[in-house]
Amino acid sequence: MRPMLKNVLWQRHGEDLYLVADSEAQVVLSDPAGGVEALLCLLREGTRDLGQLAAALADRVAPCTEAELSEALGALDELGLLIDAAAPVDLSSYQSARYASNLAFFATFASLARSAASFQRGLLDAHVVFLGTGGLGSSAIQALAGAGVGRMTLVDNDVVELRNFARQYLYREDDVGRVKVDRAAEWVRAYNSAVDVRAVRCWIGGPDDVTDLLTDADLVVSGVDHPDEIDLWVNQACVSSAVPYVRGGMLARRVTYWSVDPGRSACLECDRHAPGGHAPELGVTEEQMRTGLDRVNRGIGPVASLVGAMVGLEALRYLTGFAPPIAAGCERFCDLASGAEEVRTWQRWPDCPACATVPASRRTLAGTRSHG
């Protein structure tokens, strides 16, 4: 291991060092004897292992044991300030160039134990199933193909229509009348030829249809609105298969998204069954809303892009672990008129028929995955 300081600036004020890192975190370290500043200077070079660091410190300041040095490095790592300059980079030069901005982003979350490249590797090895390639789906597909998700299964039953173009930027005018998933898969191949993409044209008629699509899946992105039971079917299939899913939706003035992390977060059935769960009906029952309101999706183009981006970012949290998912077991709403955000958290229900006894999803805290 060769510990290396990330992009960090510091300024001394008396006995204290004021540090600013690229994560914009500001830290104050006490350094009356100058040993911390000497260590930071050595770490900035990133060329020394522990023994060489201890020797260089002894030369410049005062002798320190490797145990003392390890403790200091652990504290700096805890603050998110270090990477291992000797960590192997499991990416080709093409991948390092193509995903340079991803690597810069992940560097903020990297540590001595986890390199920026390993986050990208998590994406390249991931398989995401997209239910729906419409307003939300086409935006999320573009975001995750750009991010470098290695395998994509695209599921939809529709053909491209003229009315899609106001918010589904993935399609072209000469696609009208053609099968959406085929055109979406061709877009992905043209944009990122390394993605292994599969197009499945089908109508989902129950949870088993979803389960059939989940072989080797790491995550599901769902943007399907019909039929009414679709979210419960997706929930049932994903929870029983221990595959997390992210769902987004839009109204004329509100966007919303949620995710379910099986065995870890509450699921949609928990919310239906737990005391105090489910959205208040405000005098109008769900049944009345279903039958009494037309089902036109009123989301406009930029709103569809916004929801697709929020869902795409939540997907990246699951796939890489750069941060924990922020919508697991809760609905996040954003009012587009005021910009106000609202979160409605679901309670996990111990007797939930869907998730009470399922194993935790395969996602690990390190963001690395194993199938089986």
Ligand SMILES: [Zn+2]
């Ligand atoms: Zn549940």
